[in-house]
Amino acid sequence: MDHLQSVLQITFAQKSDAGRKPENQDTVGARIPEGNLLTTKGIAVAIADGVSSSNAAREASQTAIAGFLSDYYATPDTWRTQQSAMRVIQSLNSSLWGRSQNSIYGEGYLTTFSALILKGNSAFIFHVGDTRVYRLRDNNLELLTRDHTQRLDKHTTHLSRAMGADPYLEVDMHTLELQPGDIFILSSDGIHEPIPPAELKALILAEQQDMDALVHLALSLALHHKSEDNLSIQALRIDNLGTAVQSDAVNVLSRLPFPPVFSPGQSIDGLTIKKVLHESTRSQVYLVEDEKKNLLAMKTPSAIYQDDPAYIERFVMEAWIGARIQSAGVVRVIPASESRSCLYYLTDYIPGPTLAQLLKERGILAIVDAVELTEGFIRGIRAFHRKETLHQDLKPDNIVISGKGPVIVDFGSCWVAGVQEAGAPIARDNILGTLDYSAPEYRYGGCTSEASDQFSLAVLLYEMLTGKQPYGSAYSKAMDLKSFQKLRYISAMKYNPLVPYWLDRALEKALSINPNHRYQALSEWLQDLKRPNPDWLVPRSQPLLETHPERVWKALAILGWLTTLALLLWRD
Incomplete structure (x- = not known):
């Protein structure tokens, strides 16, 4: 991920004060990380206003801000921003709600909450309550959130939504494109309620070069307008967008030279080449032995692509992705040594045939064996999906059948939500995997998802049971x-007449051309593979047009001729 290092820069200031109240129940916080966290997670700014009718208002707002800024950065770096932030917010809400329910003093741990996350060239907003997020762009001040309040009378409003109020929290989410010079303001109602919008805009315009002055003057202006509430405001200006430029990325990717083609007996970085396991125009895989006599697999890039930044990036990302997928059904990537002399990565060596070799040797598999292997495939793929990663190239050559079950050994076509969201300084090659096994939506431009990997798994199972493809030779030609x-x-x-009807129906559903017609979850599909679905115990009566189309068309042709003849006779 070094080549994707974010160059996002902001100028930031914040201030929170009790104002005329005896206690400050607001909490503000921000985290501006460096290095990989800045790239994968971005900058987080958050504000919370404890509900003053609650005795635990201050503790609730502090819990929300401290918990969010800590837990958000602990989520997997492969997750999308929305996935990471919402998991944390819902967890914090459940915690606050539980504390309210269990309080022996009847305290309510309630707070409003607004967070702004800046990542790459995008801004993500998460909002509950009546704290606010504004944006100033091109001298136009825009309110980006809506207050979750209900007006009871002319002078009284009621907060209709807050963290800790219900076991499940509805959160407003927005995504915006950033521009250099954008100014974002997060404020509690003690700031934005008393200050007229025109005066707030004039203040931001006047102090847009000095965030510290802006927040201090905002507090003074709110007090001038008789604010009776706590005063909290955060201000930030976008100085530089986050995506690295192409030349910098290429320089990082090119730091390590391409290795030569190795022969058995050669050594590199303390590794001895034992034999060639696989070679193609895109890469080579060698069996190597380290200095401790451990057998490992080493994958090297093909020299053909040493001037192709998109290829180099994908090769580098393979190791990065593999290191983040933890499962017995996925090969383990060995952490790279700092002393590597050239570009390659290491994995555990998995002895055993690939699924392709197994099928070539044995032909079709027994149903119980095929379903058992599919269950192993699903365990491995679930590990990818838990990290918001799609494999995208499930095929027999990418699965090794070890003594402990099937193991997925390739990461070359993976799609990672968090990386995709961060943007790329170079044009990426979108490898679709092997046509016979990839889901149709990759080729017709549909929405890809976990259901796309489900389709590929179903093709594998179909092939294990029949030795054929589920849509015949026409499938690979469709575009x-x-x-x-x-x-x-x-x-x-x-x-294969031994395939039961209910299993065939489970296959057909997972192989639907429309991804919305497939299973909602792999667990549902696995259940239908292992035990008969009650709805599919009795074979459906198929239309004659499907079972014997030639008979139908022949009958229609005869009927047409008879009708014509009858009309001619009737005229006579």
Whole structure:
């Protein structure tokens, strides 16, 4: 990820004061990290206003801000910003709600909450209550949040939504594109309620070069307008956007030279080449032995692509992704040594045939064996999905059958939500995987998701049971939605009479051309693979047009001729 290092820069200031109240129940906080965290998580700024009717208002706001700024940065760096932030916010809400329910003094741990996360070239807003987020751009001050309040009468409003009020919290979320010079303001109602909007805008315009002066003057202005509440404000200006430039990224990616093609007996960095495991135009995989006599697999890039930044980035990202996927069903990536002399990465060596070799040797598999292997595939893929990562290239060559079960050994086509969100300084090559196994939405431009990996898994199971492809040879030639919609699923029972009807239906559903018609979760599909779905115990009666289309068309042709003949006779 070094080549994606964010260059996001801001000028920031914040201030919080009790004002005319005896206690400050507001809390403000921010975290401006460096290095990888700045790239994968960004800058987080948050404000909370404890609900004053609650005796635990101050503790609630402090818990929300401290917990969010700590836990958000502890979430996996492969997750999207929304995924990370919402998991943390919902967890904090549950904690506050539980404390309210269990308080022997009847205290309510309630607080409003607004957070702004800046990542790459985007801003993400998460909001509950009546704290606010504003943006000044091109001399226009825009309120980006809405107050969750209900007016009871002319002078009284009621907070309709707050953290800690309910076991499940509804959070407003927004995503915005950043521009250099954007100014964001986060404020509690003690600031924005008494200050007229025109005066607030004039203040921001006047002090847009000095964030410290802006926040101090805002507090003074609120007091001047007789604010009776706590006073909290945060101000930040975007000085530089976050995506690194292409030249910098290429320089980082090119720090290590490409290795030569190795032969058995050669050594590099304390590793001895034992044999070639796999080689293609894109990469080579060697069995190597380290100085402790451990057998490892070493993957090296192909010299053909040493002037291709997109290829180099994807190769570098393979190791980064693999190091973050923890599962017995996924090969373990060995942390890279700082003393590497060239570009490669190491994984555990998994002895055993690939699924492709197994199918070549044995042909179709017994149903119980095929389903058991599929269960192992699902365990491995779930590890990717838990990290918001799609594999995108599940095929027999990328799965090794070890003595302990199947192991996924390739990360070359993975899509990572958090990395995609961070942006890229170079144009990426979107490898779609192998046509026979990739989901149709990759080719017709549909929305890809976990259901796309489900489709590939189902193709693998279909092949293990039949030795064929579920849509025949026409599938790999289809490139647009219209072509895919013309395809018809070929029942696995046609090629393997031992496949039960209910299993065939489970396959057909997972192989739906429309991803919305597949299973909502892999666990649901696995359940239907291991035990009959009650709805599919009795085979459905298929239309004659599907089972014997030639008979239908022949009958229609005869009927047409008979009708024509009858009309001619009737005229006579």
